[in-house]
Amino acid sequence: MRRVLLLASTLALLVAGTLAASPFFSAAASTSSPAPAAGVKPTLASAPTAGRTGAETRPASHGFLIARPAGDRAIVLRSRPGGSVLATVAPRTEFGSPLALGVIERRGGWVGVLSVSLGNGRVGWTETGDVRLSSTRVSLRLDLSERLLVLKKGARVIRRMTIGIGRAESPTPTGRFAVTDKVAGSRYGAYYGCCILALSAEQPNLPRGWTAGDRIAVHGTNDPASIGARFSAGCPHASDADMRVLIRRVPLGAPVFVHA
Numbered sequence: 001m002r003r004v005l006l007l008a009s010t011l012a013l014l015v016a017g018t019l020a021a022s023p024f025f026s027a028a029a030s031t032s033s034p035a036p037a038a039g040v041k042p043t044l045a046s047a048p049t050a051g052r053t054g055a056e057t058r059p060a061s062h063g064f065l066i067a068r069p070a071g072d073r074a075i076v077l078r079s080r081p082g083g084s085v086l087a088t089v090a091p092r093t094e095f096g097s098p099l100a101l102g103v104i105e106r107r108g109g110w111v112g113v114l115s116v117s118l119g120n121g122r123v124g125w126t127e128t129g130d131v132r133l134s135s136t137r138v139s140l141r142l143d144l145s146e147r148l149l150v151l152k153k154g155a156r157v158i159r160r161m162t163i164g165i166g167r168a169e170s171p172t173p174t175g176r177f178a179v180t181d182k183v184a185g186s187r188y189g190a191y192y193g194c195c196i197l198a199l200s201a202e203q204p205n206l207p208r209g210w211t212a213g214d215r216i217a218v219h220g221t222n223d224p225a226s227i228g229a230r231f232s233a234g235c236p237h238a239s240d241a242d243m244r245v246l247i248r249r250v251p252l253g254a255p256v257f258v259h260a
Contacts, residue, residue, distance in 0.1 A: 062135045063135035063136050063138075064102065064103070064135060064136055064138075064139060064254065064255050065102075065103035065106065065111065065133055065134070065135050066100050066101065066102060066103060066133070066134050066135065066136060066251070066252070066254070067100070067101045067103050067111055067113050067131040067132070067133055067253070068098065068099060068100050068101070068131060068132045068134070068253070069091040069099055069131060069132070070129070070130055070131055070132050071091075072091055073091060073130070074088045074089055074090050074091060075088070075091070075099065075101070075126050075131065076088050076089075076130070077089060077113065077115060077117070077118065077124025077126055078124060078125045078126070079124075079125070080125055081107055081108065081109075081110035082110075086117075086118060086124050087115065087117040087124060089101075089115055089117055093180055093181055095180075095181040095183055095198065097180065097181040097182070098252070100178075100179075100180070100251070100252035100253030101114060101115055101131075101178065101253060102114045102176075102178030102179075102200070102253050102254070102255050103133070104123060104176065105123070106128075107125075109127055109128050109129065110125045110126065110127055110128065111125070111128055111131065111133070112124070112125050113125075113126060114176065114177060115200060116180060116199075116200040116201075116202070116215070119202060120173055120175055120177070120201055120204065121175045121176070134253075136251050136253070136254050137153050137154040138151070138152070138153050138158075138249060138250055138251060138254050139151075139152050139254060139256070139257065140152075140179075140218075140246075140250065140254065140255070140256040140257070141257050142172075142236060142256065142257065142258040144165050144171075144174070144258065144259065144260050147162055147163055147164070147165060147229075148160060148161070148162065148163065149163045149236065149238060149242075151245065151246065151249060151250070153249075158245075158249060159242065159245055161238045161239070161242040161245075162227055162228045162238070162239075163218075163227065163228070163236045163237060163238045164221065164226045164227045164228060164229050164230070164231045164232055164236065164237045164238075165229075165231070165232065165236055166203075166230065166232050166233060166234040166236075167230045167231065167232065167233065168230060169205070169207060170203060170205050170206065170207045170232075170233040170234050171205060171234070172216070172232075172234050172235070172258060173201050173202070173203060173216060173234065173258065174258045174259055174260050175258060176255060176256070176257055176258075177199045177200045177216075177255075177256045177258065178199065178200045178253055178254065178255055178256060179198070179199060179200075179250055179251070179252055179253060179254045179256060180198045180199060180200050180252065180253075181196075181197070181198035181252070182195065182196070182197060182198075182247055182252070183195070183196040183197075183198060183217075184196070185219060185220055190222045191222055191223075192219045192220055192221070193219060193220015193221045193222055193237070193239075193240045193243060194220045194240040194243055194244060194247075195219065195220050195240070195243040195244060195246070195247045196218075196220075197217055197218040197219065197243075197246055197247070197250065198215065198217045199215075199216050199217055199218065199256055201215075201216035201256075201258075202214045202215060202216060203215075203216055203233065203234040205234070206233075207233050210233070216234055216235055217235050218235065218236045218238065218243075218246065218256075219235060219237050219238075219243065220237065220238065220239065220240040221237045221238075221239075221240075224239065227239060236258075
């Protein structure tokens, strides 16, 4: 499974060979333009039999749960409590961030989590003894039809942001995801603006001829005209001013709800 993100604009596709290899899928796709060179491609197990989730749940009084490794050990994800192994996840992500998995359900001594190693909407289960649980009341809500991202803390709206989204042939995926990493945009090129929030989401509708990665992120842009438009190959993107707020306010593992 490819774990490389798309670049942020059609121009980026044309000059991608001169940029650092990017692990994010976010470029405006052009069937006549060459795909960027593949970047980091960690090998991760898939989860074809895992449970699925897409529901937008409200946080309990303590907030949304986040699971982190209890020590410097990998976390084993199973198809159900006590079920078959689906994936083994390292304590750090491919970007070097400490692992933080969004929890969607707790069942006895097990938690159901979202992980990029499982694919969109699939749930893996791990024992609570292998993780440290914390909580956050922060969440991101994306309304694609309105081109709107809302940063919330509990029921309170912190900020509303206009975003650009995926083009018709490569729409932004919908469902529930989690924030996995905070990455400087300069690490991969000016087309990402200041900052990148990587998500546990993949693009299932790759543009025709695309040969690079499929990872989704929310990121900045150096093309303000693309904000509010169906411009990218899947990644939502916002102004750098808005992205800096997200980088400051949104913890790793926070839930991201995307609906059409």
